[in-house]
Amino acid sequence: MSEINEPIGESWEVSALAERESIVANGSLKGCNLRELVDQYGASLLGEAVYKKYGKEFPLLVKFIDAETDLSIQVHPNDELARERHACMGKTEMWYIVDAMPGAYLYAGFSKEISTEEYCQRIDDGSICDVLNKYEVKKGDVLYIPSGCVHSICAGIFLVEVQQSCDVTYRLFDYGRKDMNGELRELHTDLAIDALSLSPTHNCFIPYDNNQNDVDLLCKCDYFTVRHLHFDSPQTYRVKEGDSFVIYVCINGECMVGDSILLEHGRSCLVPASCKDINITVGDGEVELLEVFVSI
Numbered sequence: 001m002s003e004i005n006e007p008i009g010e011s012w013e014v015s016a017l018a019e020r021e022s023i024v025a026n027g028s029l030k031g032c033n034l035r036e037l038v039d040q041y042g043a044s045l046l047g048e049a050v051y052k053k054y055g056k057e058f059p060l061l062v063k064f065i066d067a068e069t070d071l072s073i074q075v076h077p078n079d080e081l082a083r084e085r086h087a088c089m090g091k092t093e094m095w096y097i098v099d100a101m102p103g104a105y106l107y108a109g110f111s112k113e114i115s116t117e118e119y120c121q122r123i124d125d126g127s128i129c130d131v132l133n134k135y136e137v138k139k140g141d142v143l144y145i146p147s148g149c150v151h152s153i154c155a156g157i158f159l160v161e162v163q164q165s166c167d168v169t170y171r172l173f174d175y176g177r178k179d180m181n182g183e184l185r186e187l188h189t190d191l192a193i194d195a196l197s198l199s200p201t202h203n204c205f206i207p208y209d210n211n212q213n214d215v216d217l218l219c220k221c222d223y224f225t226v227r228h229l230h231f232d233s234p235q236t237y238r239v240k241e242g243d244s245f246v247i248y249v250c251i252n253g254e255c256m257v258g259d260s261i262l263l264e265h266g267r268s269c270l271v272p273a274s275c276k277d278i279n280i281t282v283g284d285g286e287v288e289l290l291e292v293f294v295s296i
Helices: 034-041 048-054 079-086 116-125 189-193
Strands: 010-014 060-067 073-075 093-100 105-110 132-136 142-145 151-153 157-164 170-173 214-220 225-231 235-238 246-252 254-257 261-264 268-271 279-282 287-293
Touching: 010 246, 010 268, 060 246, 093 214, 093 225, 105 142, 116 189, 142 214, 157 287, 170 189, 225 235, 246 254, 246 261, 254 287, 261 268
Parallel strands: none
Antiparallel strands: 010 060, 060 157, 073 151, 073 170, 093 142, 093 157, 105 132, 105 151, 214 225, 225 287, 235 279, 246 268, 246 287, 254 261, 254 279
């Protein structure tokens, strides 16, 4: 095993981005990556409606993010700008807080209307955080971060991020930190101007019911739907959701997906659109899952 000399704060659970593809862990397709599966199985994997809209471009990316330090203040472009500049889709995302240290907080959106001139000045003098919404978070909180919304995940937060399949980030501010070579990290202040929404964001939190032995809707937008499954008694849950693949992320406990996949805490799996007769079997103990799919 090679030595790792820098911290790893992200785990890309389900990804088809080039050179960062998820790999099948077991079964007859073990070792194949997600891009290869989409090429081979197309609509059978993605769903007819998803395939018609996205073709062979897998539309979602699911991550775990473990922030031991404050991450940079950043923003992501919308579809139009991302296609124009980077030939990819934009990045709208949702966060589910799996755990958080007492007092942990994050930034999301501007607290007041600011001008482009004020934005540039506050980046220069390091006061940009003074005009951002600062939210204290706890386990189970859900936030929706559309493209154009300035944001930062700060220290002491562990979360699941569901997003469009895009790796374009414009870094606005990084607290004057330097990289491993002693150089200031690159900022994208000018590029971000066209991506930013400078209007105030009033609240990024999404309220929801956390019902035991039930399914609760967390977020539904043009790009993805996320639901929370919470079971504390033995039962069977049938996977059946429209014309889309389904991703399950286990955030507590363990369960069986189908007859052979043990989905444990911190693990994820993808159920192809053609496999609507698969059951999730819950045994003794508490189980919590995030269920992610595309609604078209």
